[in-house]
Amino acid sequence: MTDPYTSAADALAQEPQAASEAPAAHRARFRGGLVRPTSGLAPGFTQANLIVLPADWAYEMLLFAQRNPAPMPLLDVTDAGDPTTPWAPGADLRTDLPLYRLWRDGELVGEVADATSHWTGDAVAFLIGCSFGFESALQAAGVPVRNIDQGRNVAMYRTDVPLRSAGRMRGELVVSMRPVPPRLVARAAVVSAGVPRAHGEPVHVGDPAALGIADLDAPDYGDPTEMHPGDVPVFWPCGVTPQRALELSRPPWAITHAPGHMFVTDQPDGRRPA
Amino acid sequence: MTDPYTSAADALAQEPQAASEAPAAHRARFRGGLVRPTSGLAPGFTQANLIVLPADWAYEMLLFAQRNPAPMPLLDVTDAGDPTTPWAPGADLRTDLPLYRLWRDGELVGEVADATSHWTGDAVAFLIGCSFGFESALQAAGVPVRNIDQGRNVAMYRTDVPLRSAGRMRGELVVSMRPVPPRLVARAAVVSAGVPRAHGEPVHVGDPAALGIADLDAPDYGDPTEMHPGDVPVFWPCGVTPQRALELSRPPWAITHAPGHMFVTDQPDGRRPA
Structure with missing residues (x-):
């Protein structure tokens, strides 16, 4: 597949926008074709993972x-064929994310900046909370977030931790990893536990092998994060x-966001639409 | 319909059990035919509302x-026909609640102490968090829970607050009301907000008319609660x-718990099954 990041770099060079602009301004730019990761954009507003499946699979996914x-x-589930959500009135889920992934029979077949032509009348979209929501809370509590400090996408790993299945949908846990100084581990756990719609508390502290992760320097998604001594x-x-569950469950088709390229909603962190 | 509470009183008189017994002991007694409200039983353990629908309605209910x-x-959704749940291993959802309600086309048609003969192969059960989970938290925080102090079921009211529909499922909010001294209202709000799987924070403070409730002395479910001066x-x-949603949505059949007669799970408050 072509590399849409090249055009993203071009777009960024032409249009140096403020990260703190309103969510709708970022979405309009993505709708216009800009491709870039959303980490750090519109701080204080909830970002969401996207997964879109045929209606025949919606109950099992839910x-x-x-x-x-x-x-x-x-966070939300749309009606079949409806690309709108109360989490961002006026937004169009088919166009307003910076980058989408297309899947067939559980295999990644491409990436596109506009998913409109793939969004069928029986498409049901699921919006899922994102760890960006607790990264700002960690920083506010004095816990360094090294991937942000290093200007990298967070490191993500497949694990061998099985999930509870639902019909044809099955999978194994994927985790993100952040290095934390020992004296701040407890604080990081407590702070993130207070943001349950952004995954909540850590699932594990300390030993990658306990999760079936062989090498922290080789993440399955995102970029490796440099650890400080003692982290x-x-x-x-x-x-x-x-x-990951798509690869194991193999629905006939699916659309997702590309990792790190999230849906930026209009809802402040910790709130739901009224 | 006959009044199963008579036999409940008989059973209680014959068997004065300790409220603090383990959840499984209470469930075994309900399985054996005891009918009584579950308020105050197995303190510290999550209790759940039950609604069972045909599989054809499960996606819309979910x-x-x-x-x-x-x-x-x-809290949980069962596979079709499966009356078990990880919230209480060994329990049978068809028999282990003290009292069930049977519904046909949105109308209440009867109450039974054993739902086995009504539990079809396509029955999907939904377990939903219950306000009993925050009542103990309120008491621990020094907020009086008047319905418990008065030995009554909590007062519940229909409102005119619409819910967000999902296909054929639609409804209006039902609320429980607890009188709180003015100096403790904020504490009650904060404490209950910390128990989201038990409904979380209050939806309204002060004015019944704002919710479309005409008369606090005439609850639609449960018993009226006596208010103290200033409450x-x-x-x-x-x-x-x-x-209430069953009455408006009219699925062909449904089984629910009888109000106040909940499913007592094995999970301590605030925890989920591992």
């Missing part, structure tokens, strides 16, 4: 999320989990 | 709960909400 709420905290690896449930 | 999580915080009525979303 049940799968309900049975595994830590990696898949559900403890802390693992959180990750919203990429349903993308 | 989506309805997802779209209205305050009145319907979902403020505080309203929480209530797990009877799906029973």
